[in-house]
Amino acid sequence: MNIIDLTTGEQKFKDAIESGRPWGGNPDDYNAAGYSLHHVVEGPTLYVFASHDHRLYAVDRNAGTYRALGGEIKLQGGEDPTAMEIRAAGLVLISPQNFVVVARDGQVKQQVYNPAPQLSGLLRALYRINAVRAGLYGAAASAYGDAFAQVSRTATDSTARRITGQMATAYTQGGAQLAGYSHQAAALASKRFKASLSVPGSVFMLTRAPDGNGNVLLQIDKDSAQPRARVDLGKEREPVYAVDDVAGMLFLRTASGTLVGYRL
Numbered sequence: 001m002n003i004i005d006l007t008t009g010e011q012k013f014k015d016a017i018e019s020g021r022p023w024g025g026n027p028d029d030y031n032a033a034g035y036s037l038h039h040v041v042e043g044p045t046l047y048v049f050a051s052h053d054h055r056l057y058a059v060d061r062n063a064g065t066y067r068a069l070g071g072e073i074k075l076q077g078g079e080d081p082t083a084m085e086i087r088a089a090g091l092v093l094i095s096p097q098n099f100v101v102v103a104r105d106g107q108v109k110q111q112v113y114n115p116a117p118q119l120s121g122l123l124r125a126l127y128r129i130n131a132v133r134a135g136l137y138g139a140a141a142s143a144y145g146d147a148f149a150q151v152s153r154t155a156t157d158s159t160a161r162r163i164t165g166q167m168a169t170a171y172t173q174g175g176a177q178l179a180g181y182s183h184q185a186a187a188l189a190s191k192r193f194k195a196s197l198s199v200p201g202s203v204f205m206l207t208r209a210p211d212g213n214g215n216v217l218l219q220i221d222k223d224s225a226q227p228r229a230r231v232d233l234g235k236e237r238e239p240v241y242a243v244d245d246v247a248g249m250l251f252l253r254t255a256s257g258t259l260v261g262y263r264l
Contacts, residue, residue, distance in 0.1 A: 002016040002017070003059075003061075003064050012064045013064075013066065017037065017048055017050055017057050017059075017066060018050065018052065018053075036051050036080065036081075037049070037050055037051070038051075038081055038083065038084035038093070039084065040084055040085060040086045040091065041061075042086055044060060044061050044062045045058055045059065045060065045061070046058070046059040046061055047059075047084075047086075047091055047104075048066075049073075049081060049084055049091075049093060051080040051081065053072070054072045054073050054074050054075075055068050055069075055070075055071075055072060055073070056068070056069045056070060056073060056091070056102060056106045057069065058104075068106070069104075069105055069106025070102075070105060070106020070107050070108075071106070073093070073100065073102060073106075073108060075093070075095055075098040075100065075113075076097070076098060076111075076113040077097050077098065077113065077115065077116070079095040079096065079097060079098055080095060081093040081094060081095050081098075081100075082094060082095050082096065083198055085222070087101070087222055087223055088223060089101050089109065089110075089223055089224075089225075090102050090103045090104060090109055091103075091104065092222060094198055094203055096116065096205065096206075097113060097114050097115060097116050097205055097207065098111070098112065098113050099111070099112040099113075099203060099205075099220050099222075099225055100112075101225055110225040112220060112225050114205045114207035114208075114218055115207060115208060116206060116207060117206065117207065117208055117215045149165070197241075197243060199243050201221065201222055201223075202219050202220055202221050202222055202228055203219075203220050203222060204217055204218065204219055204220075204241075204243065204250075205217070205218045205220060206218075206233075206239065209232065214232065214233060214234045214235055215233045215234070215235070215236060216230045216231060216232055216233060217230065217231040217233060217239060217241065217250070217252075218230050219250075219264060228264070229262075229264045231250060231252060231262050233252075239252060239253075240252070240253040241253065243264075248263060248264045249261050249262065249263055249264065250262045250264055
């Protein structure tokens with residue numbers, strides 16, 4: 001982030017507030033949330049949160065200067081903010097499972113973290129085992145593919161060259177498929193189910209029930225950072241719901257074609 005002089009076209013800041021690694025064109029290799037710049041405006045001050053260094057900055061829009069406020073602000077669970085707001089209590093950083101209230105001097109006033117539900121421990125262990133196994137098989141298949149490709153390139157007999165070329169292709173493709181499965185299994189082993197939603201006065205988070213038996217949708221008040229209401233979901237990990245913030249109602253799909261309304 002920088003300020004541009006409209007007369008000269010030059011950048012005001014020698015060292016801009018960086019968002020992190022620039023977009024490289026590959027969505028699978030870019031963590032947009034981890035390199036984002038969230039900002040809010042209050043009078044002459046522009047507050048900016050840079051996810052890559054977890055710092056809050058204050059930009060004086062009149063003087064064209066900026067400074068870092070406070071120290072590093074880290075969210076739990078490896079998350080980065082997805083939204084930033086100004087509230088009476090201070091600046092609010094919101095992510096699927098974190099809610100952080102920061103004073104205007106950069107000091108954390110309140111931080112709420114509600115862990116997301118996960119698969120059972122047994123399923124996670126099985127996925128991890130399968131990920132390792134598929135990774136090993138994939139590496140072996142790729143090695144065989146390289147070996148057959150080398151034989152195919154050096155073979156003088158056309159039939160042998162064709163057969164070894166086909167085997168090289170088959171093993172290489174099989175290795176790539178196993179590598180893909182290994183990646184998917186590893187992702188499932190650490191999968192966390194999220195269903196956050198932000199409305200004007202509160203934010204909803206999907207988390208485990210306090211007694212550890214089932215999951216709940218928790219409504220967090222944006223001003224007090226305290227739970228305002230909760231909806232028990234049982235074992236549901238991916239709820240489909242909508243909130244009517246005007247009427248103070250939450251509508252939850254409990255079955256195909258069935259909606260249940262909860263007054264918040």
